[in-house]
Amino acid sequence: MATVETRALTKRFEASNAVDAVDLLVKEGEFLVLLGPSGCGKTTLLRMLAGLETPTSGDVLIGGEVVTGLAPRARNVAMVFQSYALYPHLSVRGNIAFPLRAAGAHRDEIANKVETAATMFGIQSLLQRKPRQLSGGERQRVALARAVVRNPVVFLLDEPLSNLDAKLRASARDELQQFQRRLGTTTVYVTHDQVEAMGLGERIAVLDRGRIRQLGTPLEVYHDPADTFVATFMGSPPMNLMETDHVIRGFRPEHCLPREVLGDGGEITPFALTVTRIEYLGADRLIYGTLEAPNPAARVIARLPSTITLPIESGKRYEFAVRTREIKYFDRETGLKRAPTAA
Amino acid sequence: MCPLVVREPEVSAPRFGVKHRLARGGHVLILAAFVTFLAFPFYWMGLTTFKQTRDLIDITHNPFVFNLPPTLENLRVLFYDTQFGQWIINTVEVGALVTLITLLLALPAGYALARLSGRWGQRLGIAIFLTYLIPPTILFIPFSRIIGSLGLQDSLWSLVLVYPSFTVPFCSWLLMGFFKSIPRDIEEAAMIDGLSRLGAFVRVVVPISSAGILTVVIFTLTLVMQEFVYGLTFITTSSHYTVSVGVPTFLVRGDVYFWGSLMGACLIVSLPVALLYNIFVERFVAGFTVGAVK
Numbered sequence: 001m002a003t004v005e006t007r008a009l010t011k012r013f014e015a016s017n018a019v020d021a022v023d024l025l026v027k028e029g030e031f032l033v034l035l036g037p038s039g040c041g042k043t044t045l046l047r048m049l050a051g052l053e054t055p056t057s058g059d060v061l062i063g064g065e066v067v068t069g070l071a072p073r074a075r076n077v078a079m080v081f082q083s084y085a086l087y088p089h090l091s092v093r094g095n096i097a098f099p100l101r102a103a104g105a106h107r108d109e110i111a112n113k114v115e116t117a118a119t120m121f122g123i124q125s126l127l128q129r130k131p132r133q134l135s136g137g138e139r140q141r142v143a144l145a146r147a148v149v150r151n152p153v154v155f156l157l158d159e160p161l162s163n164l165d166a167k168l169r170a171s172a173r174d175e176l177q178q179f180q181r182r183l184g185t186t187t188v189y190v191t192h193d194q195v196e197a198m199g200l201g202e203r204i205a206v207l208d209r210g211r212i213r214q215l216g217t218p219l220e221v222y223h224d225p226a227d228t229f230v231a232t233f234m235g236s237p238p239m240n241l242m243e244t245d246h247v248i249r250g251f252r253p254e255h256c257l258p259r260e261v262l263g264d265g266g267e268i269t270p271f272a273l274t275v276t277r278i279e280y281l282g283a284d285r286l287i288y289g290t291l292e293a294p295n296p297a298a299r300v301i302a303r304l305p306s307t308i309t310l311p312i313e314s315g316k317r318y319e320f321a322v323r324t325r326e327i328k329y330f331d332r333e334t335g336l337k338r339a340p341t342a343a
Numbered sequence: 344m345c346p347l348v349v350r351e352p353e354v355s356a357p358r359f360g361v362k363h364r365l366a367r368g369g370h371v372l373i374l375a376a377f378v379t380f381l382a383f384p385f386y387w388m389g390l391t392t393f394k395q396t397r398d399l400i401d402i403t404h405n406p407f408v409f410n411l412p413p414t415l416e417n418l419r420v421l422f423y424d425t426q427f428g429q430w431i432i433n434t435v436e437v438g439a440l441v442t443l444i445t446l447l448l449a450l451p452a453g454y455a456l457a458r459l460s461g462r463w464g465q466r467l468g469i470a471i472f473l474t475y476l477i478p479p480t481i482l483f484i485p486f487s488r489i490i491g492s493l494g495l496q497d498s499l500w501s502l503v504l505v506y507p508s509f510t511v512p513f514c515s516w517l518l519m520g521f522f523k524s525i526p527r528d529i530e531e532a533a534m535i536d537g538l539s540r541l542g543a544f545v546r547v548v549v550p551i552s553s554a555g556i557l558t559v560v561i562f563t564l565t566l567v568m569q570e571f572v573y574g575l576t577f578i579t580t581s582s583h584y585t586v587s588v589g590v591p592t593f594l595v596r597g598d599v600y601f602w603g604s605l606m607g608a609c610l611i612v613s614l615p616v617a618l619l620y621n622i623f624v625e626r627f628v629a630g631f632t633v634g635a636v637k
Contacts, residue, residue: 052531072535079535085528089550102537146536 002063002153002186003028004049009058011044011210018044020210021058029184031177033201035191037233041210042190043158049188050079050156063153073102078147079156082163084139086131092118092142093127099150117145120179137168144176148183155180155187161196173199194234198222206230224328225250228335231328237286237301239328247338248330253286253303255326259319261308270321273300275314287312289320385617391606392417399602417603421594427608429582430589434612437499437585438567441506445563446556448511453518454544458527468519475512479572482508490577501577502585506567514559521555522548557623561616568612586612 004026011019019041026032034042047053049060051072059068067075078099086095096117100110118124121141131139140160147155161169161176177200180187191197197204198218205215206229214226225231225239231250232238239250259270272292279286287302302320304310312318331338391399393413404410421427456468486505495501525548533543549556567585574588581589590608594601 050531050535052534071539072531073537073539077535079532081528081532083526083528085526085532087529087533087547087551089547089553098533099536102533102542150537 003061004154004186004188005061005064006045006049007059007061009045009048009060010056011041011048011053012056017041017210019048019055022210022212024205024212024215026186026188029186031180031187031189031200031202033189033191033197033204034207035194035197035201035204035233036207038192040207042192042207045207046079046156046158046188046190049154050077051075075154076150076152077154077156078150078152080140080143080147080158080160082159084131084143084160084163086139086142086146088131090130091127092123092129092131092134095131095142096127096145096149098146103150113149117149120148121145136164137172140164140172144179148179151185153186155185155189157187157189159191159193160189162191162193169196176200194236206233208233224337226337228330231330237303240298240300241330242291242298242300243332246332247340248332248335250328250330251322251326253301254305255322256300256302256320257304257308257322258310258312259321261310262321262323267324268321269324269327270319272317273302273320274317275312278312278314282306285312289318292317385610385613388606388610388613391602392604392610394603396603414603417601418607420601421604421607425593425604426582426584426589427586430584430586431612433499433583434568434585434587437502437506438564440503441510441567442560442563444503444507445510445514446559448507449514449518449559450549450556451544452511452515454522454548456515456519457522468516471512472516475509475516479509479570483572483576486573487576496577497579497583499578499583499585502567502570502573505573505577506570510563510566514562517559517562518552518555521552521558525551554623561620565616568616 004024006022006024008021008023009019010017010021022041022045024045034045036042044053048055049062051060051067051070051074055068059066061067062075062077087098090098093114096114097110100113105113114127115124118127121144123138123141123145126134126138126142131142134142140163143160157176161172164172173196189197189200191200201218203215203217204221206213206221208229214221214230216224216226221230222234225234228241228248228250232241235252237253239252240256242249259268262268273287273289274292275287275289277288279288283306285304285306285308287304289300289302291298291300300320304312327340329338329340330336390407390409393415394409395411395414395416398404398409398411401410452471456464456471458464486508490496490501490505493501493504495504529547529551530540530543533547534540538546569587570585571587571591574585575592578584578588581593584592586608590605594605594608
């Protein structure tokens, strides 16, 4: 167990910064998720933590010690790749034992630890098989067992669930979280999937163009986004944004409800919505519409739970409203969060 | 196949059967054509090896079968009247050493070209491949000067020294292709799991590339076995000949061809290569990295 820290960590590729002066502190035993769209630098950041990529400038610290120039093997970190990167010429046993063999462990010790790791992931019966004889889920378990087997100080996970089918992914997410809690090993997890990030992370670092836009708990990141990027990246459908003179006002689709449903409790901000399209998603109904005055250009998505059975038809105009306290304000120039009152 | 036919409704069954049989027939025909094409040289070599010379040269005889009783005379000539046994030993010795040298140079070279040299790697790779295209007929004159000043005339070591000049470039290039097909993730996983880059290369990349290495071995052995110009130029004593020089030198005298013995020599040399290739052909075809990623 150890902290992981980066100080002004920068990686330049060609002309642009893939990772741009990132300061990040992962606490001991924490499960931190790096979240961002593809090309935001999250994988490059992870690879610099692992030592697979040399930073252009800045430092990486593991357990309080600078490891910037050290080779991957000297950092005692374990990494699970998106592709799992199993050794195809070795059996499952050989794969899991590989880090121990590389460290020159004794044969009995290897046998013991491989057994323990395999039991942890329920793959004892697969030890004799080759990777090509395994299913996607089994390969992922082997990759995790290989990462766990030598008690690394840090786990680095690069989208380890993205190759699994949707059903398996949910249960794998659950297992992943359980075993991380049990081991208490500091974990950095890279993903572009916000559902995964919300479900797994103790804290989420949202990245865009090489910079951390926001670092916070899933709730903070979702309900109190630091800027318009985070506001629109988190949540599906994203936060509605309406530009006015100086500020951008934003609210979540689930907070935008028909006026009569919202009732009279508390202060509300009403507006007229012309519905253009309706999508039924089972548990929810998505209402796409355009606002009328004072802001005719803005498109708004409302998310109505199926418990609201109010008939709504496309092409008609309805009164919708948002509770005023749910409205977020962003600066029009910088996109950053700001106070509601205009300066 | 059969259950499919049975389940067909009765009316359409015969038609399906005819179609099916036609398809199968075509299948077999194509296979037969390939088998004939590939196996015929071996049949011809075997047949000629054991034919009496009188049987071979009589144009009224059917050339595809024995018209007179088979004989071992041609093999006797090959082994007792020439130094064929010694030539094979020479060839195997040179082949083994050249293969070893080629692997020692081409493995790291191919890996470096595939992984480490960025934009210039591609150009360097092509440059190296181009050197393979310079024919021995141009190179043997300068080479013979070099061999002379090294004092290696009439020594098998001259061949051990010269043959890598065409095996190493080609094999580096060939291995580069193999290494490029290995996902980087696997090496990086090995480096995180506690190995240096060299360690990852030796313990992960090389075992995974066994198909590529086998290709290099077979390719090198084949080249050494068939090389003629250097062998003829640098070696003068018959006991130092390799198979490719010794056989045509001693079994073609003037305009007299010892066909039976020639074919016997070819058969004995080509069979092991064909077997080696066939035993490992599955590894050539099946990608060995299946299951590593995705």
